[in-house]
Amino acid sequence: MVGQRAWSRRAILAAGMGVLVGCTATNPASALRIEVLKNSLPSLWWRRFRRRYPLELHMRPQLPDLYAQLAQPDPPNLLTLGLAWLDLARKAQRLAPLDPNLLTRWGELPPQWQGVSQSEGQLWWVPYRWGTTVLAYRRDQLDWQPQTWDDLERPALYQRVSAIAQFRELLAISFIRLGLSINTPAPWPIADLKAQIQALHRQIRLYSDQHYIQPLVLGDVAMAVGWSSDLLPVAQRYPQIQVVVPPGGGVIWADGWVLPQGQSPTEPVKAWLNFSWEPPQLESLTAQGFAWSPFAPQLKQYEFFLPMDAATQAEYQSLRQWWVTLPPMA
Secondary structure, X not given: OHHHHHHHOOOOOOOOOOEEEOOXXXXXXXXXXXXXXXXXXOHHHHHHXXXXXXXXXXXXXXXXXXXXXXXXXXXXXXXXXXXXXXXXXXXXXXXXXXXXXXXXXXXXXXXXXXXXXXXXXXXXOEEEEEEEEEEEEEOOOOOOOOOOHHHHHOHHHOOOEEEOOOHHHHHHHHHHHOOOOOOOOOOOOHHHHHHHHHXXXXXXXXXXXXXXXXXXXXXXXXXXXXXXXXXXXXXXXXOOEEEEOOOOOEEEEEEEEEEEOOOOOOHHHHHHHHHOOOHHHHHHHHHOOOOEOOOOOOOOOEEOOOOXXXXXXXXXXXXXXXXXXXXXXX
């Protein structure tokens, strides 16, 4: 489920085959080879880094395309991997560990991020951007400004909302509205959760991971529930669309750098990892609306999805099946 989420949230932003951005090296074989998600980083990064090292950059349209590069006979020196894919890649032995001592700002990285970056005492993933679930609305259709997740239930939004088709994300909103952690273990307050989910379902006209933004842009809906990585760039292109980050909290998604198995932490690799944590780069990332820095002040209500124990997984699957069979609203 989480892996599917990591796949689909970028599909709206990119399509097509991988794009190669040329390097400045006279000998391409000596260039640092990096695979990244298309439209995920400011182009300013490439220009700045090429003043220090030759760089060969491949852009891929979706995270599964990046994950697939880990299985290639000649993988890149570094690539982007979503946090949701990290455990799968590590267990498949497709990653080489990194030494935290290579990172000049490792000691400054908040413990929350250090924890998810390491497993079994080794560092596997270097986070560089994160986001959360947000609301986006059309200012030309609402005469009020949404503030919180509770605003989704307003009568004015009946059948005027599009949303990602990810049940755990929508369930997380219900937990937040009940004042609970999104990782609350079983037993759950099922009756309360069902009431919250049904209230949300009444408002949603369309569930889609790939197409929930188009109705908002076209004006067919007044609000969308989705990932900041999708909706912040849309708000930059369309001034009538405004993004709201509800103060009640939300689910964190995150991307980081990984070292494919068989690669080594060369000087250019170390330089890139530290470059991506430099304040000017992180400031450009945030200023251009791509995402937030892992060094930004963390609010405790923002949470990573954690693995479920067997009892919680069973309760989740039962509730999800109930949600799938909910009839569409007339």
